[in-house]
Amino acid sequence: MRRTRSPRLGGYGALAAIGLVAALALRRPELAIVAAPFALVLAGGTALARDPGVELELTLATDRTVELAEVEAELIVSTTRAIDRLELLLDLPPGIETVDGADALAVRLRAGEERVIPLRLRATRWGVYEVGAVEARARDPFRLVVWETRFARVQTLKAYPRVDFVSRTVPPFETQANTGSEVARVKGDGIEYADIRDYVPGDRVRAINWRASARRGDLVVNERHPERNTDVVLFVDSFTDVRGEGRSTLDDAVRATATLASRYLERRDRVGLIAFGGILRWLRPGMGHWQRVMLIETLLETGIEPTYTWREVSSIPARILPPKALVFAITPLVDSRFVTAVEDLCGRGFDLVVLEVDPVGFVEPGRSEVAGLAYRLWILERETLRARLEGLGVGVARWGDGVSLEAALEEVRTYRRNARLARV
Amino acid sequence: MPLARAEEDIVLEAGLRVAVLALLALVAALVLEWPSLVPVPLVLLGGLYGVQLAVDDASLDSGAALFAAGALVTAELAYWSLEERERVQAEPGDGFRRLAFAALLAIGALVVAGLMLALVDRVGAGGLAVDLVGAAAAAAALIAVVWAARSRDART
Numbered sequence: 001m002r003r004t005r006s007p008r009l010g011g012y013g014a015l016a017a018i019g020l021v022a023a024l025a026l027r028r029p030e031l032a033i034v035a036a037p038f039a040l041v042l043a044g045g046t047a048l049a050r051d052p053g054v055e056l057e058l059t060l061a062t063d064r065t066v067e068l069a070e071v072e073a074e075l076i077v078s079t080t081r082a083i084d085r086l087e088l089l090l091d092l093p094p095g096i097e098t099v100d101g102a103d104a105l106a107v108r109l110r111a112g113e114e115r116v117i118p119l120r121l122r123a124t125r126w127g128v129y130e131v132g133a134v135e136a137r138a139r140d141p142f143r144l145v146v147w148e149t150r151f152a153r154v155q156t157l158k159a160y161p162r163v164d165f166v167s168r169t170v171p172p173f174e175t176q177a178n179t180g181s182e183v184a185r186v187k188g189d190g191i192e193y194a195d196i197r198d199y200v201p202g203d204r205v206r207a208i209n210w211r212a213s214a215r216r217g218d219l220v221v222n223e224r225h226p227e228r229n230t231d232v233v234l235f236v237d238s239f240t241d242v243r244g245e246g247r248s249t250l251d252d253a254v255r256a257t258a259t260l261a262s263r264y265l266e267r268r269d270r271v272g273l274i275a276f277g278g279i280l281r282w283l284r285p286g287m288g289h290w291q292r293v294m295l296i297e298t299l300l301e302t303g304i305e306p307t308y309t310w311r312e313v314s315s316i317p318a319r320i321l322p323p324k325a326l327v328f329a330i331t332p333l334v335d336s337r338f339v340t341a342v343e344d345l346c347g348r349g350f351d352l353v354v355l356e357v358d359p360v361g362f363v364e365p366g367r368s369e370v371a372g373l374a375y376r377l378w379i380l381e382r383e384t385l386r387a388r389l390e391g392l393g394v395g396v397a398r399w400g401d402g403v404s405l406e407a408a409l410e411e412v413r414t415y416r417r418n419a420r421l422a423r424v
Numbered sequence: 425m426p427l428a429r430a431e432e433d434i435v436l437e438a439g440l441r442v443a444v445l446a447l448l449a450l451v452a453a454l455v456l457e458w459p460s461l462v463p464v465p466l467v468l469l470g471g472l473y474g475v476q477l478a479v480d481d482a483s484l485d486s487g488a489a490l491f492a493a494g495a496l497v498t499a500e501l502a503y504w505s506l507e508e509r510e511r512v513q514a515e516p517g518d519g520f521r522r523l524a525f526a527a528l529l530a531i532g533a534l535v536v537a538g539l540m541l542a543l544v545d546r547v548g549a550g551g552l553a554v555d556l557v558g559a560a561a562a563a564a565a566l567i568a569v570v571w572a573a574r575s576r577d578a579r580t
Contacts, residue, residue: 007459008503014463015499019470020562024555026478029544030488032558034470036540037496037533087512102513108521141525143503 001051001138001147009046009144012038045142052109053080056088056151058132060121067159070099071121075134077107078114084141088117091133091150095125096157123159124246126254128300130154160296161251161258164405169263170395170413172230172326173351180229181267190226197223230269231285231322234260234295235345237331237338238277238302244362249332253357254299256330256405260355261295271295272320275302276341282320326351332359333385346392353412354389358400390415435476442472450498454505462502466495484545489537496533500526 019035022028054077061072075088090103097103099120107115123129132154138147175184183192196209199219207221234257241250257273264271265287272285273295283291283298321327327350329342346352360382365375386396397412399405446465453461470491477485504522 006503007462007506008499011459011463011499011503015466015470015495017562018463018467020558022470022474024559024562026474027555028474028477029540030477030485030491031470031474032562033488033537033540033544034473034492034495037492037529037536038499040532040536041496041529085514085518087510089512102511104510104512106512106514106518108515108518143507 001054001136001149003051004146004148006139006144006146008142009042012042012144016042041142042144045140045144048142049140049145050081051147052083052086052138054078054083054086054136054138054147054149056134056136057153058090058119058134058151058155060131060155060157063156064158064160065123067123067126067162069122071123071157073119073121073131075117075119076114077109077117077136078112079109079138080112082111083107083109083138084143085139087137087139089135089137090119091135092121092131093129095127095159096121096123096129096131098122121157123157125251126159126161126258126300129157129159131157158297158300161255161299163262164255164259166259166263166406166409168406168409168413169260169267170326170328170353170409170416172232172324173416174324175228175230176270176324178229178268178270180227180269182228182230182269183225184228186226187223188226190224192225192227193222194225195223196220229267229287230264231272231325232260232264232269233272233274233285233321233325233327235327235329235331235342236273236275236277236299236302237329237335238275238279238281239335239338240332242332242334242359242362247362249334249357249359249362250302252399253330253332254302256355256357256399257299258296259405260328260330262292265289265292270322272322272325273298274316274320275299276316276338277302280316282316284320285322285325321345321350324351326353329354330357331355332357333382334359339385342389342394343392346389346394352394353416354394354396355408355412356386356396356398356400358398358403361401435479439472439476442468446472450502453502457506457509459503459506462499462506466499470495484541486541489534489541492537493530493533497526497530500529 016035016039019031019038023030023032023035056078057076059074059076061074065071075090077086077088079086085106086109087104087106090098092098092103099122105117107117109115121131133150133152135150136148139145171182173185175182175186183190187194196212197220199208199213199221203221209220209222212220236253236257238250241248243249261271261273268287270285270287271291273281273283275281275298281298281301283295286294327345329338329345329352331338331342331354333339333354333356342352342354360379363375363378365372386398389396395412395415397408399408446468449461449468450465453459453464473491504526
């Protein structure tokens with residue numbers, strides 16, 4: 001451990017020296033007597049001060065958690081010599097905090113003692129964190145000497161984004177061939193009633209609608225909609241991040257992506273991911289629990305990588321965007337490169353939905369007249385952009401302050417119902 | 425103590441000014457969180473005490489033991505106050521333990537200073553030889569402290 005002097009050492013040394021010199025100069029023994037206790041504390045304190053030989057380790061009960069969930073941790077401290085006061089400062093990365101808010105604590109240890117200090121940590125934001133750096137500062141009983149060291153045996157803690165409750169998702173226009181939970185628009189074997197038609201040889205007997213047949217005097221059979229799965233590609237904008245007080249559009253976008261992915265995967269749909277930004281990340285559509293884990297692990301790596309290069313949809317591998325897939329663009333609609341990509345996908349005939357992580361709540365209008373005008377123009381520009389996308393048949397769900405994800409999705413569901421009717 | 429003993433108004437006024445200055449220095453040290461300033465008020469008060477003793481040319485002052493204990497406790501409490509500024513969650517009873525330690529230091533200072541007073545009173549010697557011995561003791565104490573501090577640094 002690194003030994004340093006506390007301010008007491010210099011202060012007491014100065015007082016003792018000045019007292020002794022003044023005693024000699026003024027020829028008064030009283031001043032030497034006043035200086036004597038300071039000199040004795042100095043001599044005794046420095047003679048007794050020894051390196052305490054502290055060993056320290058921070059262990060986490062798990063290496064995976066969900067943001068805002070508590071993680072149990074243990075701080076194991078041991079020492080070879082008695083320590084009057086051992087101060088421990090948890091050097092937690094931004095995004096990790098202790099549940100009770102105290103990241104510094106002091107303990108007193110006997111010689112050879114090992115103390116296990118339970119801690120409760122919490123990730124305030126999703127991400128990958130390196131946890132375990134602890135700064136230790138030991139003081140001798142006279143507090144003249146300080147030993148400091150830093151223990152940096154770090155552990156990785158992955159905090160998954162929290163998943164909000166969404167009762168219904170946005171259904172795609174087209175379904176795939178595999179069995180799933182989405183009622184297909186086509187007719188075939190299924191549960192949902194679709195229509196009746198005349199019996200043709202080869203139809204199954206149990207498909208005959210006997211009541212309708214009796215009314216018509218001829219055999220008619222029920223037609224049904226099959227339940228099929230869908231392909232959903234979550235297209236996340238990682239070009240821009242608009243940050244406010246403790247929140248950011250990218251954080252919210254990742255939470256929304258995790259929520260949508262979980263909901264679609266529960267329905268046995270195949271879900272893929274494209275993080276479209278400075279670094280292009282993707283995950284092929286797949287289904288099941290493992291796909292959810294892979295998807296969230298990929299999401300954790302998502303961050304803003306500054307780039308000035310123009311990126312096009314053509315840079316996305318074709319197998320990541322399967323035909324008839326529902327593409328869910330999750331974006332603050334700030335970066336023109338992403339908006340162009342959305343329009344490009346729309347032009348290529350993809351079934352597209354835009355979940356707009358509204359950045360307006362993060363931006364304060366300026367106080368000056370010009371700044372206020374610029375703010376209003378920006379709002380107007382966003383309205384125009386939204387109208388342009390809706391004109392292309394793209395449903396835009398605004399998700400921001402005071403609007404739940406459920407409500408935003410319901411808005412886009414309603415739009416798509418009407419848009420579908422209008423298209424017919 | 426020096427103020428209580430002042431017999432002339434001019435001495436009392438000068439003493440009061442120094443005392444106020446010392447108090448201001450202590451408050452500044454605590455408010456500005458500047459530990460280097462902590463010895464200043466004690467030096468001022470000690471200087472006032474020493475000057476008064478020298479001017480009055482009084483016999484050996486038995487109150488020196490109290491002054492020594494008071495000065496040590498003041499310094500100890502000031503440094504403790506500065507240490508407590510850091511947001512550190514201490515174990516229950518840590519404050520009481522530290523307070524008891526400060527009280528023990530005060531008692532120890534009182535005993536040591538009392539013994540030294542008794543020794544000085546008993547010996548009652550003076551002259552150049554005693555001055556030389558005193559100077560040598562002061563120098564030796566300082567050298568010992570500096571040496572102890574440096575040797576620990578080198579070992580670590």
